[in-house]
Amino acid sequence: EPEVTQTPSHQVTQMGQEVILRCVPISNHLYFYWYRQILGQKVEFLVSFYNNEISEKSEIFDDQFSVERPDGSNFTLKIRSTKLEDSAMYFCASSGGLAVVYNEQFFGPGTRLTVL
Amino acid sequence: AQSVTQLGSHVSVSEGALVLLRCNYSSSVPPYLFWYVQYPNQGLQLLLKYTSAATLVKGINGFEAEFKKSETSFHLTKPSAHMSDAAEYFCAVSLDDKIIFGKGTRLHILP
Numbered sequence: 001e002p003e004v005t006q007t008p009s010h011q012v013t014q015m016g017q018e019v020i021l022r023c024v025p026i027s028n029h030l031y032f033y034w035y036r037q038i039l040g041q042k043v044e045f046l047v048s049f050y051n052n053e054i055s056e057k058s059e060i061f062d063d064q065f066s067v068e069r070p071d072g073s074n075f076t077l078k079i080r081s082t083k084l085e086d087s088a089m090y091f092c093a094s095s096g097g098l099a100v101v102y103n104e105q106f107f108g109p110g111t112r113l114t115v116l
Numbered sequence: 117a118q119s120v121t122q123l124g125s126h127v128s129v130s131e132g133a134l135v136l137l138r139c140n141y142s143s144s145v146p147p148y149l150f151w152y153v154q155y156p157n158q159g160l161q162l163l164l165k166y167t168s169a170a171t172l173v174k175g176i177n178g179f180e181a182e183f184k185k186s187e188t189s190f191h192l193t194k195p196s197a198h199m200s201d202a203a204e205y206f207c208a209v210s211l212d213d214k215i216i217f218g219k220g221t222r223l224h225i226l227p
Contacts (some may be wrong), residue, residue, distance in 0.1 A: 031213070048213045055213050098167050104162055107152075107159045107160040107161070109159035
């Protein structure tokens, strides 16, 4: 069964460093998403991406964040200068269609980012 | 704006007992609702989704949920809890191009 994969599973970094979180969405999907979950809190939407551009982003997704689909398979989230409060589990998701027309979003297993 | 509220951050049930996890939604339009499960140290897995085709939705692992418009509820149930059901459960609603999650309910199964 096709699945979303994410690497690494755990990333530890120093405050101020750049990190890139990688995701391989399901191959025929067209919509891509990043969510995050701070420990003990709910899952929050960060950004959606379609047709090589951001379609929507939350207030969390400030200028320190960027997303890219560098090739036909990978989808990346970059944090330019990490802060302590960026420590969280980051989930990638992909979908064959818009959530609003109830196409299921398939989630990856997550990358746990720890900023020291 | 669409949102969901989950009642109870922790729920404990005995093995074999009924599981009931509560979720109420707020939506100005017919909502698309979901329940996701997160097992320890794992990602999010879709349990079931409501897409207006039927008010009683059956999902994986014996779970089901009933959409009640009059009560704006979408509670998750399972007739008989199993130890393997211990996990965090998230109710969610779709809003435009994203999914809005509730705060989650951690389900504990007592032997």
